[in-house]
Amino acid sequence: MRAIAIFPEEKSIKLIEHEAPHITSPTQVKLRMLEVGVCGTDKEICTFKFGAPPPDYNYLVMGHEAVGEVVEVGAGVQTLKPGDLVVPTVRRPCHDPSCRACAVARQDFCYTGAYTEYGIKAQHGYMTEFVVDDEQYMHLVPQELRGVAVLTEPLTIAEKALLQVWAMQQRLPWQMPDAPADQPGKGLKAVVLGAGPISLLGSMALIVAGFDTYVYSRSVPPHPKAELAEAIGATYISSQTTPVAAMVKQVGNIDLVYEGLGGSALPFEVMNYLGRNAIFAFTGVPAFTTSTQTTDRLMSRLVGMNQVVFGTVNAGNDAFAAAIRDLSVFTQRWPDVVQSLISKRVPMENAPDALLGKYGGIKTVVTISG
Ligand SMILES: NC(=O)c1ccc[n+]([C@@H]2O[C@H](COP(=O)([O-])OP(=O)(O)OC[C@H]3O[C@@H](n4cnc5c(N)ncnc54)[C@H](OP(=O)(O)O)[C@@H]3O)[C@@H](O)[C@H]2O)c1
Ligand SMILES: [Zn+2]
Ligand SMILES: [Zn+2]
Incomplete structure (x- = not known):
């Protein structure tokens, strides 16, 4: 055959x-x-x-x-x-x-x-x-x-990304009950980088999931890719005529970036503007270029190895409960080590010195009473 x-x-x-x-x-x-x-x-x-x-x-x-x-x-x-x-x-x-x-x-x-x-x-x-x-x-x-079934496989890239986005965004419990079950992205803004098949199929999936979706890519309208993006209800913005900062100003708080572009320079520039509690999903596999070697390598490892890198700040009640639970485990397992984390206890009179870091060690604690 x-x-x-x-x-x-x-x-x-x-x-x-x-x-x-x-x-x-x-x-x-x-x-x-x-x-x-x-x-x-x-x-x-x-x-x-x-x-x-x-x-x-x-x-x-x-x-x-x-x-x-x-x-x-x-x-x-x-x-x-x-x-x-x-x-x-x-x-x-x-x-x-x-x-x-x-x-x-x-x-x-x-x-x-x-x-x-x-x-x-x-x-x-x-x-x-x-x-x-x-x-x-x-x-x-x-x-x-x-x-259209031949588009199934390229669409699976966005579907897998979205499944992971929802799994990760379970950390934001208010989003789930607020949005209709079939439109979990309602009220959220997504920026899609690139306007090739990976990005356009991804944009369709995002729009169906309820996201207010912006496609940011190179071609300058009028262009078939821009028309296609607009036809599905996305807003198309060209990176040739609108720099990243201006694009972000137009979009507002970015909840999700879905990258399907390939090169690493533009995605990493956009990452600087990711909103609070947001997610950045990479799918592109960049060709290595000398000027962007570090980010090219980082991006191809992230994509090729299904990695998640995330930021986190402050803690909720669940984390406080976990900390209290774990502290008791730590004191059973390593009683002396846990105690020795507190390298110095000082009375209030010495608090200014403690605050100025004069005691060194690991952790200085000011005794208020008792
Ligand atoms: N993770 C996975 O499993 C998986 C699977 C398949 C593909 N991929 C990767 O996904 C990426 C996209 O695939 P594709 O088939 O959709 O690619 P494509 O047809 O080459 O589309 C890339 C899009 O990105 C835009 N673009 C490229 N460089 C740009 C830049 N510097 N600034 C602004 N826009 C830029 C292009 O704009 P113009 O059209 O205006 O030039 C084009 O719309 C590729 O890197 C591919 O290797 C990953
Ligand atoms: Zn393919
Ligand atoms: Zn295996």
């Missing part, structure tokens, strides 16, 4: 003949591939910067954003039947028994980095006529979505 493959060693991209797959286990499904999207990741693989053929192959079949039609199912397949429309996932688990993420089928959070990815890393992709894989990696899609 036909397939589109890259040959990293000879640095070529070709239409090739690739062996047709067959069902070899009862839980497998055979798909006739219908459509495969092309994204920045594919373009980068085609510059041979990354992307790895499966072991024993000198080529990699491309494609990870796909939709296919089920044409055959193994005897043990429960949820799919021929004729069904499906979107297959991209990442497959590592086989390291210590990987808690892959052990529970959350290879999107894989600890080892030894996962494989269709059309990207050590697994042939979907730009071919037929694919066989396990039922557990297929998502059934309603037939009426036939024309």
